Amino acid sequence: MDHHAEHTDATRLDAVCRQFSNAFGHEPAAVAQAPGRVNLIGEHVDYADGIVLPIAIGRGTMAAAAPTPSGTSSRFCSEGHGEVAVDLEASLAASPQIGPTGGWQNYPLGVIALLREAGVAVPPLDLALTSSLPIGGGLSSSASLTVSVAAAALAVVGSDLDEFGRARAARLCREVEHRFAGVPCGPMDPAIVALAREDHAMRFDCRDKSWLHLPMPNALALVVFDSGVRHRLDSGGYASRLRSVQAAASSIAAPSLRQLLDDCEGSPEKALNRLAAAGLDGPDVRRARHVLTEVARVRAAAALLEAAATDPTTAATLGPEFGRILQAGHHSLREDFEVSTPELDAIVEFAVAHGAFGARLTGAGFGGCVIAACPQGEAAAVAALVADDFASRFGAPCTWFVSRAAGAAVSQRR
Numbered sequence: 290m291d292h293h294a295e296h297t298d299a300t301r302l303d304a305v306c307r308q309f310s311n312a313f314g315h316e317p318a319a320v321a322q323a324p325g326r327v328n329l330i331g332e333h334v335d336y337a338d339g340i341v342l343p344i345a346i347g348r349g350t351m352a353a354a355a356p357t358p359s360g361t362s363s364r365f366c367s368e369g370h371g372e373v374a375v376d377l378e379a380s381l382a383a384s385p386q387i388g389p390t391g392g393w394q395n396y397p398l399g400v401i402a403l404l405r406e407a408g409v410a411v412p413p414l415d416l417a418l419t420s421s422l423p424i425g426g427g428l429s430s431s432a433s434l435t436v437s438v439a440a441a442a443l444a445v446v447g448s449d450l451d452e453f454g455r456a457r458a459a460r461l462c463r464e465v466e467h468r469f470a471g472v473p474c475g476p477m478d479p480a481i482v483a484l485a486r487e488d489h490a491m492r493f494d495c496r497d498k499s500w501l502h503l504p505m506p507n508a509l510a511l512v513v514f515d516s517g518v519r520h521r522l523d524s525g526g527y528a529s530r531l532r533s534v535q536a537a538a539s540s541i542a543a544p545s546l547r548q549l550l551d552d553c554e555g556s557p558e559k560a561l562n563r564l565a566a567a568g569l570d571g572p573d574v575r576r577a578r579h580v581l582t583e584v585a586r587v588r589a590a591a592a593l594l595e596a597a598a599t600d601p602t603t604a605a606t607l608g609p610e611f612g613r614i615l616q617a618g619h620h621s622l623r624e625d626f627e628v629s630t631p632e633l634d635a636i637v638e639f640a641v642a643h644g645a646f647g648a649r650l651t652g653a654g655f656g657g658c659v660i661a662a663c664p665q666g667e668a669a670a671v672a673a674l675v676a677d678d679f680a681s682r683f684g685a686p687c688t689w690f691v692s693r694a695a696g697a698a699v700s701q702r703r
């Protein structure tokens with residue numbers, strides 16, 4: 290479990306190195322690891338220039354890499370996803386915009402391509418990957434993958450994320466999703482994976498890309514539940530939400546709903562009045578209301594963490610207040626944004642019934658995971674009861690793990 294993270298990391302690094310040498314018959318020159326992430330609050334606001342509050346988690350992607358001995362064709366293998374030979378030069382020459390139809394190899398291919406565009410002389414690589422994240426489960430396996438590959442590739446050429454620039458690496462990995470995987474994701478995921486600080490949440494402003502590390506208070510223990518239901522980001526639900534949010538901003542000729550909110554002194558009510566006056570109606574109103582109230586919730590949650598860091602007397606009220614924000618966030622995602630599922634709703638309901646301060650779906654929705662904030666020391670007991678209830682209702686238990694806020698991606702040469 291995650292409180293044995295260091296031991297587990299060493300074991301997992303050894304395992305990815307063994308996988309590398311078994312697959313390719315030589316030893317890796319560098320290894321890297323990158324966490325997944327869970328967003329505490331601030332869902333579906335990243336493409337509205339909003340503010341988010343993620344943490345990195347103690348699960349992630351391990352990468353081992355070395356230059357391909359032949360010097361020509363790259364070979365990528367990922368545990369559970371098979372091995373592919375990629376003629377790097379031919380693929381990159383043929384189509385720099387690879388798009389959504391390709392397989393998972395587009396992610397590492399894109400990272401290498403964009404590192405080269407950035408002037409890093411990455412040679413054709415042999416690359417082995419393992420992941421302890423659910424894939425497509427809303428914990429950002431994709432950003433964990435791209436950032437781990439970037440870190441490993443930089444280490445192969447004698448550099449690292451710090452030298453390249455962590456924020457720059459995050460921008461590069463976002464562009465990989467856009468250009469090579471056809472996923473129009475926001476800037477949050479690679480940012481937290483590349484920039485996280487251990488035991489801290491990160492308030493990240495998706496408009497100016499600034500960030501602030503906020504200590505996670507001891508009073509909160511976090512559990513991640515996986516509903517087992519899988520979303521598909523490239524299917525219609527995400528695109529239609531994106532269109533609604535953009536339509537709402539265009540209706541009042543604002544560059545984003547975030548800008549509208551700022552113009553209304555941060556008041557979601559005033560912002561909604563302006564949208565109503567401009568004639569916005571139908572589901573777009575509810576989608577906009579989610580985004581506007583969610584940004585206000587992120588501000589409130591970040592303020593609670595800031596207060597806890599400077600004023601220990603707030604510790605007693607912190608848990609319940611933080612929990613109420615999570616609950617309100619889930620309600621908004623369920624009713625206004627309509628991205629929840631019966632499984633996610635049930636986990637939230639059970640978690641609160643068994644003593645969590647609050648819980649909400651995390652990630653894009655349509656399946657995926659729930660984050661619950663529990664009193665310190667009670668997280669595992671709450672989670673076990675939730676899994677039982679879930680099994681009674683749906684026939685099989687949901688999986689879960691307790692996670693501290695983990696650190697950012699790192700690499701080392703072998």
Ligand code: ADP
Nearest residue numbers: 367370393420424425426427428429430431434
């Ligand atoms: P999320 O990032 O929430 O887990 P996405 O849909 O953004 O979900 O990304 C999932 C995709 O990322 C997978 O379909 C696969 O292409 C790729 N991926 C992530 N991790 C791995 C891995 N360890 N090995 C191979 N592909 C991976």
Ligand code: MG
Nearest residue numbers: 429430431432
């Ligand atoms: Mg992703």
